[in-house]
């Protein structure tokens with residue numbers, strides 16, 4: 001049976017660079033809305049390209065645990081294996097960086113690709129060992145994690161605020177994740193899917209740069225070896241530029 | 244049948260050849276001895292052995308079924324992809340299985356007249372030639388106790404021991420493996436031990452009659468046979484961990500160390516095998532591991548180590564290594580050192 005592994009999501013903000021709506025910038029003009037006009041240079045026009053770099057935080061979560069299973073000494077009907085102990089594994093939160101490139105399909109919809117890099121830890125908790133009931137949690141491994149995905153962005157222009165300069169959006173997409181366990185050649189790969197959203201805040205006279213906040217929940221589809229989750233995530237703040 | 248049965252290793256002596264109990268030198272307990280110079284010598288076959296099966300069945304087991312069960316046991320070990328060992332069936336023989344005749348003989352024998360063997364399902368004798376630069380098995384025999392009820396039914400028969408399961412265990416000894424301790428036991432009122440669960444064919448106590456689980460090797464068994472007879476890729480595709488087990492600054496002899504792959508759950512174990520408490524566990528697939536150390540306090544240490552050797556320390560509690568253990572392919576993770584405390 002195929003199961004979805006739920007990883008987390010949450011929100012956070014991020015402190016980011018310059019090029020934003022911050023201090024002292026002249027009051028921006030309302031962004032053009034509606035159908036694209038000939039010679040349209042607005043950031044929301046079809047075929048506009050948006051580049052962004054982001055920094056954020058991956059939020060850890062429980063991964064699939066594992067039990068040290070013994071074969072019971074039974075005959076006849078099989079019984080569940082006997083666990084000698086069970087290890088629970090949690091991926092810790094960690095800083096993440098990455099970049100995105102997107103292109104507007106229409107004023108409402110854009111297609112966006114992203115890559116992200118982070119280095120979380122795997123923490124182990126031992127349970128179920130009657131001979132060792134209180135084993136403190138410890139670091140099991142450190143991992144390097146890369147992910148890449150493509151998402152559809154839906155701009156909710158009707159919910160824009162701040163004189164039309166802050167535009168909420170929804171996002172959903174899918175991609176690929178690779179984790180490399182430090183000290184080993186072991187790689188853990190899998191498909192990931194994300195859903196979430198955020199807000200883009202356009203700045204400048206024509207709104208060709210700005211700041212955005214994303215919050216995404218990532219789901220990982222277990223691979224054929226039934227290795228479960230090992231993916232998680234995330235929140236990030238970005239600066240972006242529109243061409 | 245109310246009592247439990249303990250297959251065990253025994254030995255016999257020859258002037259030119261030496262016998263030994265299971266000791267460990269590298270990874271996994273192996274059949275070994277100390278030679279005259281005090282060097283630990285591992286017993287392996289230097290060429291594929293030929294074995295013969297006695298032409299004597301027992302109630303419930305025909306000669307043909309005996310041959311089939313023994314061949315099934317050999318197949319389990321020789322089909323391990325990461326091991327390079329084979330064996331040849333030489334045919335039937337009327338030779339008694341437990342005699343020095345330069346033939347490797349496997350068969351039933353009436354052990355009722357042998358003191359101390361009443362509870363023994365089977366045992367393996369071996370002669371180890373140490374008079375060459377490459378110590379090797381010279382002759383190995385397996386005796387199966389004809390006084391127990393046996394079955395070769397693949398589904399198992401209640402009240403009857405599965406011959407192929409017991410043969411598979413003894414053939415592990417035949418190949419050079421000692422015992423492994425991945426299992427839980429409970430003590431009965433009469434002092435005998437019941438297996439609650441185990442995860443190695445080479446556990447020194449058999450499953451109950453009717454259980455056929457020991458026909459199939461576990462990762463622990465696979466690692467052991469592969470370490471003895473490594474296929475060309477074994478050392479490059481798997482890794483190892485090493486370290487010490489100490490108590491109050493002193494090395495612990497005979498501690499059981501189990502490594503669990505956190506991705507697959509595979510369990511592979513070994514023991515600390517010297518006065519410094521040193522151990523090595525080989526044959527580990529790359530990835531993160533949990534390392535658990537336990538004493539042999541529930542089992543008979545003489546099932547694992549030569550009673551004439553160092554005393555086995557059984558007075559400490561279960562302890563985990565509390566740090567990252569990530570095994571690389573083809574490499575060793577050193578200094579996985581565990582400090583245990585007295586119970």
Ligand SMILES: [Zn+2]
Nearest residue numbers: 250251252447
């Ligand atoms: Zn044995």
